[in-house]
Amino acid sequence: MTFEDGSEVLFHIGIDTVNLQGEGFSTFxxxxxxxxxxxxxxxxDLPFxxxxxxxxTVMVVFTKHKEVSIESKTVQANEALDITCK
Known part of the structure; x- marks a missing residue:
């Protein structure tokens, strides 16, 4: 994801999920x-x-940023995670 200021964030869900070829995921x-x-x-689909x-494991990688604010917490299923890049 690229923000208007040029900051970039990469979301990676799971380890070796590429081998599933998209099965178990729905993108919007x-x-x-x-x-x-x-x-x-x-x-x-976590059970899948x-x-x-x-x-x-869900990884959030900040590849280009000036300042990032992210609340450190455990996120439950169906819970949103707010990330702010400044």
């Missing part, structure tokens, strides 16, 4: 789409990942 945006705060980006012995 496409490359180039503009989104607003609160926009749903992706859903993933677990049934495939996939590590469901």
């Amino acid at each position: 945006v496409n490359s180039g789409d503009k989104v607003k705060q609160g926009s749903k980006l992706v859903d993933f 990942l677990e049934s495939k012995s996939i590590d469901s």
